[in-house]
Amino acid sequence: MFQLTDGEQEYLHEIGSEINYPKGQIIFSSGQKTNEVYYIISGFVKIYRTTADGRQVSVALRYPGDFIGLAEVLSNSSERGYSAEAMDKVKLLITWQDPFKKMLADVPDFSSKLMELMSDRLREAQNTIYDFIMNPTQGRLALVLLEMAERSGSPGEGGLLNVSLKVTQEELAYIIGASRQTVSSLLNLLKEDGSVKYEGRELVAVESRKLKKWIQNSK
Amino acid sequence: MFQLTDGEQEYLHEIGSEINYPKGQIIFSSGQKTNEVYYIISGFVKIYRTTADGRQVSVALRYPGDFIGLAEVLSNSSERGYSAEAMDKVKLLITWQDPFKKMLADVPDFSSKLMELMSDRLREAQNTIYDFIMNPTQGRLALVLLEMAERSGSPGEGGLLNVSLKVTQEELAYIIGASRQTVSSLLNLLKEDGSVKYEGRELVAVESRKLKKWIQNSK
């Protein structure tokens, strides 16, 4: 996986500034001018677009240690193609694109590291496409829950992952491209099955073994 | 769009060799060792994966002027994640990864150009995800036909695009994640509508205006 060196972290802190966003805060919006690159210190960020009829479609989730708003800067496109929203309390490092580009030129290997990052992301996006074609709704739901749990959870015994996630069903529906109602019933199936454990409206654990049974042959 | 300079083209020809593949030829397969990078001179290439039960899922199409097999090389992953197959007569330029990486270091701006390419591709992949969520089958079919026509066709008057494409309906089904039968009926609707024109089994023209009416609000 993608990992910055201490030196790179330091450099980023020098040219950027830390900001905290509350849950639901919009970080940037589709159509806006491209000025900054963000580095995620903690929390989840949703990359999405709002359709003409008001629906949301999210195309990716970004996790700590990842950059957002990067593609536009690297490809010199002046407008954001997607919006970004904090799904959680999020701590970001904001850097303006000029010093960021200078860093690209200054710091050896940073450029090739970003190249790796972009390649990984492309692969991820292709996997998402693959999953969309292969998996019916329940599989996609399982996939997303698993991914979020793996990114943020602490492993217990067996395939158990302890997490602490407050994500509404509507949000999940946007991510997997399903209706809210369908997510509701599917989640209940997963609960009965013991694949996921909720405390109130907070997801507290997932049983990855069981969860994987809902996913189609992934390869 | 992505475009190589003459100098870069020349360099590539020096370190690589041209090869012709017939339609249906597999260029590389998922799981294979990563050794080469390919540059498409002419023809279409399908990037796909075969599922356990034999179905194919294609996640992208690549057109002339694009690289394939690039992501694995840039991210130093030793195995191909997807397979690539010629959808046409395809002319490729094969380069081994070592001289290719040397070129990256040698040729100024080549690296940043590839960065742009990767960014564009990521954006494309995200758009594909978006379209999958937003568009029902007929919309996805229209999108793919339009894209292929735009990439290979010569524009006539109005929104007309003259092309010459031999793609089976099964192939289209793999690309849009639908069943062969559904593609068959939808294509007939498109023909009746005048959105596409066939001569035998060859697609010869698309009426982009009409075709676009089958696509949901794309932004």
Added chain:
DNA sequence: AGTTCATTGTCGTGTTGCGGACATATTAGT
């Protein structure tokens, strides 16, 4: 503690699209 708002559960009903089956048409092989 009470009111308000957001979130979730659960019905119907209607549509879309899959997948099997089979006929027909077209292309390729020898």
Added chain:
DNA sequence: ACTAATATGTCCGCAACACGACAATGAACT
């Protein structure tokens, strides 16, 4: 030209899911 292999058209039953409606539950604000 004849045969085999591929590709296409079409019908039908079935399952998955969307979408509207509304109730019930839980959370947040004052």
